[in-house]
Amino acid sequence: TDLTRGLHPDFMAKEIEQQPEVVADFMATWGPSIGRKLWSPFGLAMPRHLTIVGCGTSLHAGRAVAQVAARLGGIPFTSIEASEVAATTTVPGSLAVVLSQSGETADVLRAVDALHGRSHPILALTNNPHSALARRAQAVMICRAGPEIGVAATKTFTAQVVGGTAVVLSMLAAGGVLDRSDIHRLVTQLESVADLMAYAIGAARGSVPDLVPALVDSPGFVFLGRGPGRVFADEGALKLKELTYRWAESHAAGELKHGPLALIEHGTPVIVVDDGSDRLAATIEEVRARGARVLSIGPEQATIPARTSTNAHGLARGVDWLGPLESVVGLQVLARELAVALGRDVDKPRNLAKSVTVE
Numbered sequence: 606t607d608l609t610r611g612l613h614p615d616f617m618a619k620e621i622e623q624q625p626e627v628v629a630d631f632m633a634t635w636g637p638s639i640g641r642k643l644w645s646p647f648g649l650a651m652p653r654h655l656t657i658v659g660c661g662t663s664l665h666a667g668r669a670v671a672q673v674a675a676r677l678g679g680i681p682f683t684s685i686e687a688s689e690v691a692a693t694t695t696v697p698g699s700l701a702v703v704l705s706q707s708g709e710t711a712d713v714l715r716a717v718d719a720l721h722g723r724s725h726p727i728l729a730l731t732n733n734p735h736s737a738l739a740r741r742a743q744a745v746m747i748c749r750a751g752p753e754i755g756v757a758a759t760k761t762f763t764a765q766v767v768g769g770t771a772v773v774l775s776m777l778a779a780g781g782v783l784d785r786s787d788i789h790r791l792v793t794q795l796e797s798v799a800d801l802m803a804y805a806i807g808a809a810r811g812s813v814p815d816l817v818p819a820l821v822d823s824p825g826f827v828f829l830g831r832g833p834g835r836v837f838a839d840e841g842a843l844k845l846k847e848l849t850y851r852w853a854e855s856h857a858a859g860e861l862k863h864g865p866l867a868l869i870e871h872g873t874p875v876i877v878v879d880d881g882s883d884r885l886a887a888t889i890e891e892v893r894a895r896g897a898r899v900l901s902i903g904p905e906q907a908t909i910p911a912r913t914s915t916n917a918h919g920l921a922r923g924v925d926w927l928g929p930l931e932s933v934v935g936l937q938v939l940a941r942e943l944a945v946a947l948g949r950d951v952d953k954p955r956n957l958a959k960s961v962t963v964e
């Protein structure tokens with residue numbers, strides 16, 4: 606394992622760039638087993654409900670995975686911050702999907718205690734096979750992202766989403782929701798995520814640096830998403846806060862008019878994970894009319910493109926049932942570039958730790 610930065614300016618830059626190979630490596634290892642033995646040895650029946658548990662970026666990854674189970678299998682879910690699990694009523698019998706890059710986060714381990722106490726079966730998604738979380742779960746999926754040095758999670762987010770999706774597909778195959786040809790099609794699309802991420806990295810590199818000068822003096826940022834894009838807007842706001850120390854909030858686009866709209870002034874940056882819908886277009890018009898600086902992420906014509914609309918050069922167009930995962934790349938690059946321009950230590954943001962082992 607290469608633990609050096611190589612030619613990269615910082616570990617975060619390296620880890621952002623590694624996302625295509627992380628996906629490709631995961632799919633090369635697990636792709637052929639998806640829908641076959643990946644789920645069944647866990648000995649868990651097809652769940653009727655999922656309880657998604659994690660902190661920070663891992664919780665976002667869990668929400669993205671749960672959306673896949675909901676969309677393809679109709680499985681309902683609840684997501685709970687790990688620190689809130691002990692104080693929250695959970696759905697009896699629900700499969701707890703507990704995500705933690707390190708597998709050692711104290712809030713997560715305490716949540717596992719509470720979940721065990723309520724007899725929830727636990728599926729762990731972690732990057733650390735030797736972690737306390739991995740030891741204490743009935744079933745474990747290792748995300749295989751390799752060591753992540755940057756405090757702000759990047760490639761492990763993507764690895765958790767892809768790893769969790771692999772488990773969900775297998776679960777739905779075992780439950781008879783997906784047949785062999787469905788699995789074949791969906792696995793091929795999941796494999797294409799490596800290329801999607803590579804395209805998104807190039808597109809972000811080409812578009813983000815020019816945007817930075819107009820944004821560095823902004824005291825606050827509003828992120829908006831809708832449906833499957835919402836969780837990626839949340840993740841983008843988290844990355845921006847962690848790295849730049851600027852305020853950032855994320856909302857469902859439709860909630861804007863119920864409060865956050867009051868924040869919008871001339872020049873306020875509003876970053877939209879664009880799903881191309883008319884509803885989102887209407888929201889964009891509303892903030893633009895109030896002078897906001899709108900930056901869209903997603904389609905080819907967006908401020909920060911994340912995918913092509915054609916299949917030219919063999920590039921995939923995005924995987925609709927997975928949500929706009931590739932949009933996270935532009936958001937990671939935006940947060941990093943802004944932080945660099947502000948002179949922040951992007952690998953070690955102030956006040957934060959890679960793994961928080963105290964409650």
Ligand code: G6P
Pocket residue numbers: 660661662663704705706707708709710713756757758957958959960961
């Ligand atoms: C810390 C890190 C975050 C991370 C969170 C959860 O707060 O700074 O980047 O998302 O812990 O970590 P975990 O190892 O449980 O995924």
